[in-house]
């Protein structure tokens with residue numbers, strides 16, 4: 001006996017009787033037709049149930065709309081007929097017979113379309129929606145309905161869109177966005193989106209520096225309030241007329257001294273000392289901010305070795321800093337060596353090294369150098385050892401990073417960290433992660449100190465210097481929050497500086513400078529040009545005009561000539577010093593009341609350093625920039641972007657020059673002669 005009764009599908013009972021496939025398909029068709037009829041009935045019942053509501057249009061309105069639709073249909077039909085006739089004409093006229101077959105088929109197609117449209121227009125009272133539903137019943141593909149809708153009219157098209165949106169809400173949003181007021185559908189969906197602003201994210205040490213107050217006179221600190229400076233140095237400071245430290249000195253001196261609190265061998269707490277970066281305005285006293293703590297740190301040294309290296313971009317700057325070191329090391333037993341190329345290599349070698357019984361002996365504790373000559377000594381001077389180097393000071397650091405000279409740094413680092421194992425008791429390794437192994441052996445750390453009035457805040461650039469846990473002291477961050485430095489660096493200008501610009505023509509520029517000195521009695525004036533040629537021509541012209549003590553300063557002159565020019569200017573023997581940017585950075589000339597930018601500088605950093613030759617050490621100063629009309633807009637924008645205080649427009653009337661002009665014209669003619677002679681001389685050489 002069977003436990004289960006299994007029902008097997010044996011096919012439709014009726015089908016079994018029907019043997020021919022033709023009769024089966026007839027039955028299927030009948031069923032489908034029946035289903036379609038039922039659906040049609042259901043839809044018509046639904047439509048009848050629709051009551052007019054305040055949101056739906058009234059029957060009157062609908063019928064009017066239907067009328068409109070019908071009239072639209074007639075119009076489109078007419079147009080299509082015309083099109084077909086025209087096309088037929090064109091095609092028959094066309095000489096190209098290859099397309100004839102295609103033409104015929106397309107014509108037939110269009111005629112068919114017209115016929116179908118005629119059948120739909122036979123029932124003018126049928127609503128567009130109904131027709132669409134019928135279409136849909138015939139064709140199950142919704143995309144086909146959309147195409148049919150497009151052929152009917154725009155309102156119908158809209159209905160279809162709303163039906164589609166019911167199924168896909170996201171799609172509906174997109175399509176509604178793409179529609180304009182005139183119901184015109186824009187394909188593509190390229191809606192404009194607000195572009196997100198790129199935020200500059202600085203590392204914490206750059207974003208949150210130790211703030212250095214910019215106003216010198218309001219933030220003076222008595223020198224005895226800064227701890228850690230020995231009485232000998234304090235006495236020296238006072239004898240030089242320094243009773244107060246400037247804000248940058250009051251902040252930076254203790255920070256450097258902190259790193260040598262436990263001697264030269266280790267930093268605070270036995271750790272490698274942090275590197276220090278200082279960004280403070282021109283003339284704010286950055287030189288003493290490193291000279292004093294460095295001398296203080298070296299006072300207890302026993303053996304003379306090169307422990308401090310100061311690198312500066314130009315000879316003149318190196319001489320200037322060397323002078324300050326000489327002044328404060330006097331009577332301390334510490335020795336300062338100059339490696340600047342001012343003298344021959346051999347003369348420099350004998351000044352810094354001496355042969356002793358067991359090799360070479362250093363004659364300098366502090367070396368002040370220019371990068372080029374430093375590399376020469378690293379490569380060519382026997383016994384030039386930097387194994388004891390404790391401080392590397394980079395003044396005008398942004399210039400040193402930007403310039404080609406930064407190859408010197410890699411050479412220097414190589415010398416400092418290589419050769420440590422050649423019988424040297426303190427093995428030196430580059431700073432890195434603190435491990436038990438590298439803490440066991442004592443080693444002299446190399447601490448880097450960077451100084452500039454326009455220190456870059458670009459971490460990528462600073463990274464090239466291989467800084468170890470750097471600490472930043474900056475005046476730039478005194479900006480209010482809404483003026484925080486952005487992608488473009490912002491800088492602090494000296495408090496006592498007043499800036500002007502003068503609109504002029506190229507021809508009037510020399511007359512302006514003459515007017516400044518002869519009529520307005522500005523003296524001494526430091527005047528900057530953008531090239532050696534312009535500096536030289538202007539120098540010759542002023543000299544030919546007469547009545548003004550003038551000198552030039554550029555790389556065209558020999559070092560001794562440049563030195564003499566600076567000395568004469570400092571001593572007041574010269575009223576007007578015409579210079580290239582060779583004197584723009586760092587040069588500290590007392591008593592410069594006025595700086596003139598004869599040529600407008602191209603970069604904001606150049607401008608800051610040029611005008612920074614006046615208004616130094618908390619004093620007042622004037623800066624004038626001669627601008628051609630086309631330069632004005634860009635120049636003023638550059639200053640604004642850098643956070644400069646207001647720059648005033650100085651108007652100088654043309655009648656001021658009338659007295660000067662006749663003599664000026666004569667001088668110009670003479671200048672032509674002289675420059676010709678000079679050119680001929682050069683060719684001869």
Ligand SMILES: Nc1ncnc2c1ncn2[C@@H]1O[C@H](COP(=O)(O)OP(=O)(O)OP(=O)(O)O)[C@@H](O)[C@H]1O
Pocket residue numbers: 241242243244245246249280281282283284285286287288452453585586587588612616617
């Ligand atoms: N504490 C002080 N008291 C009085 N004068 C000072 C003091 N410190 C520095 N000075 C003087 O201020 C002037 C400017 O100093 P310094 O040359 O060091 O400026 P700086 O910040 O290096 O400028 P720059 O960025 O242009 O190189 C110098 O003449 C210096 O002698």
